Amino acid sequence: MSVLVFVDHIDGHVKKASLEAMCYGTKLAENLGLECAGILLGTVSEDLAGLGKYGPKKIYQVKNESLNQLEARLDTKVLAEAVKSSGAKVIIFAHNPSGKAIAPRLSARLKAGLVSGAVSLPDTSNGFVVKKNVFSGKAFAHVNVTTDIKIISLIPNSYPITTSAAQAEVIDLSIQPDSPRVKTGTVSKSSGEIPLTEAEVVVSGGRGLKGPENWGMIEELAKLLHAATACSRPVADAHWRPHNEHVGQTGITIAPNLYIAIGISGAIQHLAGVNRSKVIVVINKDPEAPFFKAADYGIVGDAFEVVPKLIEAVKKMQGIS
Amino acid sequence: MKILVCISKTPDTTAKIAFTDNNKKFATEGVQWIINPYDEWYALVRAIELKEKDPSLVLHLITVATADSDPIIRKALALGGDEAIRVNADSQDSFYVASQIAAVAKSGAYDLVFTGKETIDYNGSSVGGMVAELLDLPYISLATKFELAGTTVTVTREIEGGEETDEGQLPIVVSCEKGVAEQRIPNMKGIMSARTKPLKVVDPTPVEALTSVVAFELPPAKAGVKLVPADNPAELVRLLHEEAKLI
Ligand SMILES: Cc1cc2nc3c(=O)[nH]c(=O)nc-3n(C[C@H](O)[C@H](O)[C@H](O)COP(=O)(O)OP(=O)(O)OC[C@H]3O[C@@H](n4cnc5c(N)ncnc54)[C@H](O)[C@@H]3O)c2cc1C
């Protein structure tokens, strides 16, 4: 019996959210007295045995290039067979676009209860209770899973990555997938190199920045901090920034280690998407801006004066100038 | 061609989130309810646009809810749609809800099922995928663009840090998010006609929920903001580096 982690990949590399999921699965397996294994559909360029350093003892691979692209219906069937053959009791996904597509399907197929958007390890002292994000970050729910097989999708950046020198045993699973009913096509990447949902640091701008032409300093600061960029909803609605940067209750929910909000008022719908960030910095010229109540550090001042100085100070600390 | 749009209700985005009964129940007193924004602004509006282009298309709305959701489903009908179906049950968990929707979708032989990306109260992102699996249909999730030509659908969907464009065939299940359509305001004509559109109430099919909420919890309050003078951002950098150890 095992805890099975879905190892998601893109462009030949395992996603960071899946490394977190492997560490999470390993700890859960240890708590339950089970073994942790990973399952990868398709092929990647990295050495799979090396994934053992994130904890799994085994990595199952269904080596079929047609599985490199997501097709939730096919992937679910393949995973359901893998669950059976590996005797998995708990299956872990990252709560990312792939996880959101496959985990619910697998749950319905196996009649296995799903907790999506988990933020910590299950409490198994009385049932199998998983803490999850609800009300878009404004609260948590503790959800009990009553079925024999259980599925969890873990919010990226919720569980720390730790490594050891261990190697995993790589096992080929020969499962023949059906033919796909969805043709996956062109991919367009947004400008930022770091996906917003995986970023540890996020620099975000609001309407206080006045216009898209002023985003240069936001991007420069983000680059220095290896951060992703984000924005408030009106900024995306006005097409100052792309839709996929819009965070909040009706945009993306993120939980980076550091969220820097510049010229954003901190409306309740914005806070909902970001208030699980570990540390929040707010730069706003209005001392009464509601965001300061949710912040750890703040500067009351004009962004056009403060941010250039901040950039200089970061460069100085990093020894760039 | 028949489209089914899944509509759920959620507390207004400014509602105070609090719990009663030893944190076992959401405190609904004084809470205003709205149509889940992803269902209203994107899934429903896109379906209405499709119908505007092809008036022969049949557009039905479905909600799994008790009678107190009727005002919400009427509000959705005011935006558009021919009729609504309410499966008369509490939405116990995602699987329970999905099973109800799948049963209706199957017997009604719908070609296209739209859901929102997620409910903004439970944040499951689950119901659409479950419905698709129960119907053994393809599922494209997190759609930011949706085009229909004959029986071919072309859908752009969110992936990490970008988008991917996929192609599929009807019948299919699609979950919708920002980009698919633009929010609309219902007009007077819509509001009047919604009153006379059929709202069918059907009994739920018996299914067991797979999960249950045992308790809620509010996040801990922040300790209070540490302010740094505007002329000294270097101090902020020092704090983030030395105290928070984040940069
Ligand atoms: C149903 C619903 C859902 C919503 N969902 C979302 C969501 O998901 N995400 C979201 O972000 N919003 C959402 N909103 C909108 C939200 O209510 C706010 O309107 C929005 O977040 C405000 O964006 P903002 O802070 O950029 O702009 P504003 O509220 O205009 O604030 C601008 C801020 O910049 C400051 N400022 C101005 N000039 C400067 C300067 N030179 N230097 C420094 N600071 C300056 C001002 O003091 C002000 O605080 C939603 C609203 C509704 C009704």
Ligand SMILES: Nc1ncnc2c1ncn2[C@@H]1O[C@H](COP(=O)(O)O)[C@@H](O)[C@H]1O
């Ligand atoms: N009770 C319900 N009745 C009808 N549709 C629902 C219900 N709950 C969820 N949905 C649909 O499923 C989507 C995803 O919901 P969830 O999985 O709860 O995040 C929503 O955006 C709705 O379109």
